[in-house]
Amino acid sequence: MDEKSSNDRIILGIDPGTNVMGYAVLRCPLLLTRKGAVVPLTIGALKMKKTDSHYLRLKQIRDKVLELITEFLPDEMAIESPFFGINVTSVVKLCRAQGAAMTAVLDRDIPISEYPPARVKSAITGNGRASKEQVSSMVRRILHFEEDQDVPFDATDALAIALCHYYETSKGLPSGAFGHGSSRSGGGRKSSSSSWEKFAENNKNRIHKQ
Numbered sequence: 001m002d003e004k005s006s007n008d009r010i011i012l013g014i015d016p017g018t019n020v021m022g023y024a025v026l027r028c029p030l031l032l033t034r035k036g037a038v039v040p041l042t043i044g045a046l047k048m049k050k051t052d053s054h055y056l057r058l059k060q061i062r063d064k065v066l067e068l069i070t071e072f073l074p075d076e077m078a079i080e081s082p083f084f085g086i087n088v089t090s091v092v093k094l095c096r097a098q099g100a101a102m103t104a105v106l107d108r109d110i111p112i113s114e115y116p117p118a119r120v121k122s123a124i125t126g127n128g129r130a131s132k133e134q135v136s137s138m139v140r141r142i143l144h145f146e147e148d149q150d151v152p153f154d155a156t157d158a159l160a161i162a163l164c165h166y167y168e169t170s171k172g173l174p175s176g177a178f179g180h181g182s183s184r185s186g187g188g189r190k191s192s193s194s195s196w197e198k199f200a201e202n203n204k205n206r207i208h209k210q
Helices: 054-074 086-107 117-125 132-143 151-170 174-178 198-204
Strands: 007-014 020-029 039-047 076-080 112-115 207-209
Touching: 007 054, 007 086, 007 151, 020 054, 020 151, 039 054, 039 151, 054 086, 076 086, 076 151, 086 112, 112 117, 112 151, 117 132, 132 151, 174 198
Parallel strands: 007 076, 039 207, 076 112
Antiparallel strands: 007 020, 020 039
16 A cells, blocks of 8 residues: 555545445645545455345455555445335445445445435536546546446445545545646546556455455
8 A cells, every 4th residue: 555644634435235236545735725636556346246135244344444544544335325226125225235335434434425326416416416427537648547447336336426426525626636627527647646547556455356
């Protein structure tokens, strides 16, 4: 892990699910007004479809979150809150998955913030009804991902949740964190430290598709 300065925040983003859990860890400047890059330290998707037991999947979620906490020492966690446009059984399972992730960070006294899906989409794309494809595309533009890089939607959703939390808690526009121009319009400063291409090349072990 890159050394963290006193002017950085480490944010863990979680997109909960009992089949797939997306996760991302971002290193961010302490303030949006400070010029500097938001850097993805790790991103990935924990796939649990091979595990038949719902309860063992919850353990896998908790274990994975604890692993991320141990490695990256996040200052805070942002997690997507359950939405109610699905059937009751699915909502119950989703709430349990969210709770499994929460218990892991609560064990380490890490603050938690929840964001509804529409709020995350609005913060990233300006449209609370944006599709996963649109959210993924905008996250890629903000963080300068390569378009042909294979990153699961669950992982880009987790990145979006972490970014949403950063924007919300820093009380400013996302453009300030990326230097020159607006990150929403693709005019942000592309530094070598935040380049997804360089990140992917130098940190292949940090992009996980389990």
